[in-house]
Amino acid sequence: xxxxxxxxxxxxxxxxxxxxxxxxxxxxxxxxxxxxxxxxxxxxxxxxxxxxxxxxxxxxxxxxxxxxxxxxxxxxxxxxxxxxxxxxxxxxxxxxxxxxxxxxxxxxxxxxxxxxxxxxxxxxxxxxxxxxxxxxxxxxxxxxxxxxxxxxxxxxxxxxxxxxxxxxxxxxxxxxxxxxxxxxxxxxxxxxxxxxxxxxxxxxxxxxxxxxxxxxxxxxxxxxxxxxxxxxxxxxxxxxxxxxxxxxxxxxxxxxxxxxxxxxxxxxxxxxxxxxxxxxxxxxxxxxxxxxxxxxxxxxxxxxxxxxxxxxxxxxxxxxxxxxxxxxxxxxxxxxxxxxxxxxxxxxxxxxxxxxxxxxxxxxxxxxxxxxxxxxxxxxxxxxxxxxxxxxxxxxxxxxxxxxxxxxxxxxxxxxxxxxxxxxxxxxxxxxxxxxxxxxxxxxxxxxxxxxxxxxxxxxxxxxxxxxxxxx
Amino acid sequence: xxxxxxxxxxxxxxxxxxxxxxxxxxxxxxxxxxxxxxxxxxxxxxxxxxxxxxxxxxxxxxxxxxxxxxxxxxxxxxxxxxxxxxxxxxxxxxxxxxxxxxxxxxxxxxxxxxxxxxxxxxxxx
Numbered sequence: 001x002x003x004x005x006x007x008x009x010x011x012x013x014x015x016x017x018x019x020x021x022x023x024x025x026x027x028x029x030x031x032x033x034x035x036x037x038x039x040x041x042x043x044x045x046x047x048x049x050x051x052x053x054x055x056x057x058x059x060x061x062x063x064x065x066x067x068x069x070x071x072x073x074x075x076x077x078x079x080x081x082x083x084x085x086x087x088x089x090x091x092x093x094x095x096x097x098x099x100x101x102x103x104x105x106x107x108x109x110x111x112x113x114x115x116x117x118x119x120x121x122x123x124x125x126x127x128x129x130x131x132x133x134x135x136x137x138x139x140x141x142x143x144x145x146x147x148x149x150x151x152x153x154x155x156x157x158x159x160x161x162x163x164x165x166x167x168x169x170x171x172x173x174x175x176x177x178x179x180x181x182x183x184x185x186x187x188x189x190x191x192x193x194x195x196x197x198x199x200x201x202x203x204x205x206x207x208x209x210x211x212x213x214x215x216x217x218x219x220x221x222x223x224x225x226x227x228x229x230x231x232x233x234x235x236x237x238x239x240x241x242x243x244x245x246x247x248x249x250x251x252x253x254x255x256x257x258x259x260x261x262x263x264x265x266x267x268x269x270x271x272x273x274x275x276x277x278x279x280x281x282x283x284x285x286x287x288x289x290x291x292x293x294x295x296x297x298x299x300x301x302x303x304x305x306x307x308x309x310x311x312x313x314x315x316x317x318x319x320x321x322x323x324x325x326x327x328x329x330x331x332x333x334x335x336x337x338x339x340x341x342x343x344x345x346x347x348x349x350x351x352x353x354x355x356x357x358x359x360x361x362x363x364x365x366x367x368x369x370x371x372x373x374x375x376x377x378x379x380x381x382x383x384x385x386x387x388x389x390x391x392x393x394x395x396x397x398x399x400x401x402x403x404x405x406x407x408x409x410x411x412x413x414x415x416x417x418x419x420x421x422x423x424x425x426x427x428x429x430x431x432x433x434x435x436x437x438x439x440x441x442x443x444x445x446x447x448x449x450x451x452x453x454x455x456x457x458x459x460x461x462x463x464x465x466x467x468x469x470x471x472x
Numbered sequence: 473x474x475x476x477x478x479x480x481x482x483x484x485x486x487x488x489x490x491x492x493x494x495x496x497x498x499x500x501x502x503x504x505x506x507x508x509x510x511x512x513x514x515x516x517x518x519x520x521x522x523x524x525x526x527x528x529x530x531x532x533x534x535x536x537x538x539x540x541x542x543x544x545x546x547x548x549x550x551x552x553x554x555x556x557x558x559x560x561x562x563x564x565x566x567x568x569x570x571x572x573x574x575x576x577x578x579x580x581x582x583x584x585x586x587x588x589x590x591x592x593x594x595x596x597x
Contacts, residue, residue, distance in 0.1 A: 343566070
């Protein structure tokens with residue numbers, strides 16, 4: 001009888017719990033403060049408590065969230081377009097997290113790309129609704145009469161079910177006493193914790209309280225987005241938009257991109273651009289391509305905001321007994337912010353439970369998960385810069401349109417451009433994977449052919465009823 | 473059942489995966505119920521289990537290149553979400569703890585199978 005020298009799965013998991021026993025590890029009764037009860041805070045708390053239970057570790061978790069996501073409008077809103085990407089929907093399902101029908105306002109099965117040269121509908125590669133359009137809070141202002149359930153409230157409920165406590169107390173200060181974080185509250189009380197997890201997003205004032213922290217947290221680069229909620233009846237929204245997210249590639253100065261997302265009786269407009277102001281919003285909402293897709297002049301806008309959007313990572317979103325997850329630390333460029341909240345929240349929880357809460361622990365076990373996002377964002381910047389060049393030229397817009405139209409029309413055709421556009425807009429694949437796809441000989445060949453045909457005027461109308469062209 | 477909800481709706485008796493076919497996806501029941509059946513050598517189908525919301529099936533094809541070992545049909549109207557092999561394996565590479573969730577269910581199934589085999593052995597004795 002012999003013994004294998006290979007590490008078994010059991011050994012690997014045993015290592016997870018024993019390689020870093022030291023002063024910084026969490027013990028029975030350790031207290032963790034989670035500042036912010038949005039997705040990153042709830043994912044962190046949920047996985048922390050789930051993993052702690054698996055190794056019989058008893059932790060005390062306080063989620064500090066002054067808002068209740070049961071309120072509609074700004075009081076319970078988290079300022080977000082509200083899309084859960086295709087990859088995250090699948091991963092949540094594999095984690096055993098099934099999003100309830102009451103939370104999913106609409107399952108999305110296609111994206112329609114609108115340009116001045118025409119439109120193309122890009123169907124889900126599996127012809128299945130695997131993207132969730134939802135509300136982070138309890139829906140827009142004046143939405144109290146609609147049967148909505150908040151995504152953030154659902155996630156927070158999962159964390160509470162695992163044993164987390166939601167504290168509706170405002171934090172007014174953070175002190176460090178003998179290396180331990182101590183939170184101060186508006187009623188002049190204070191409490192010491194073994195770990196503070198910051199999940200407050202980029203729109204919170206809490207981050208300013210960390211300015212004096214010795215780790216010297218540098219704030220991430222941000223830009224302003226625009227979100228507006230239009231309200232009609234569910235039937236009318238379904239009739240106009242179907243189960244598709246509508247994205248716009250328009251040659252408007254300073255305009256990056258925008259999307260209209262159907263959600264029950266509402267349609268959410270999300271827009272990103274340089275120095276976004278009223279003029280740019282007005283130019284977009286009144287653009288003929290937008291008007292022919294959605295009657296922005298006839299359907300009333302009931303709620304709007306201009307939230308900050310994280311465009312880059314903090315240099316070091318961790319220190320001794322403190323870690324920043326989700327938008328507060330590192331997120332994906334323009335897309336899949338909830339996916340980044342999931343990944344960074346779970347990575348921070350895994351580190352805290354199995355390794356420890358020191359700066360070194362987070363650097364070794366949490367930062368690699370962030371670094372993957374940071375590196376991917378670098379490639380994403382190249383992709384968006386290329387997209388900006390392509391959308392600003394009529395010829396390249398026609399090239400993209402024709403290539404995607406041909407792929408959608410022809411059954412069995414390899415969807416080079418369609419996959420690229422699908423992944424760019426849905427955030428379903430890493431930017432690195434999309435970038436790699438653009439070097440495929442089939443992509444380059446078809447792009448050149450479409451470029452050639454785009455120079456010529458279009459002779460026939462496309463067969464696919466989903467595809468429209470405004471060139472004929 | 474909500475038409476705009478996630479996944480794909482299968483009607484009563486509709487086949488989701490078929491024994492003997494190849495496949496590269498696993499599935500998670502979102503709502504409703506599905507029935508797992510196995511065809512024996514004489515062609516008759518034997519009921520193995522009912523799966524409900526949150527349960528998954530077809531995971532063996534993600535980890536090994538074998539044909540499906542059972543047929544799964546909707547028992548009543550069921551909504552089922554397909555999970556791509558690539559998405560799942562990419563995520564497991566980044567976060568091996570995701571596999572623990574799958575291992576836990578697979579472990580329960582092996583335990584149930586052991587009980588079944590042992591009961592079958594007792595009957596023969």
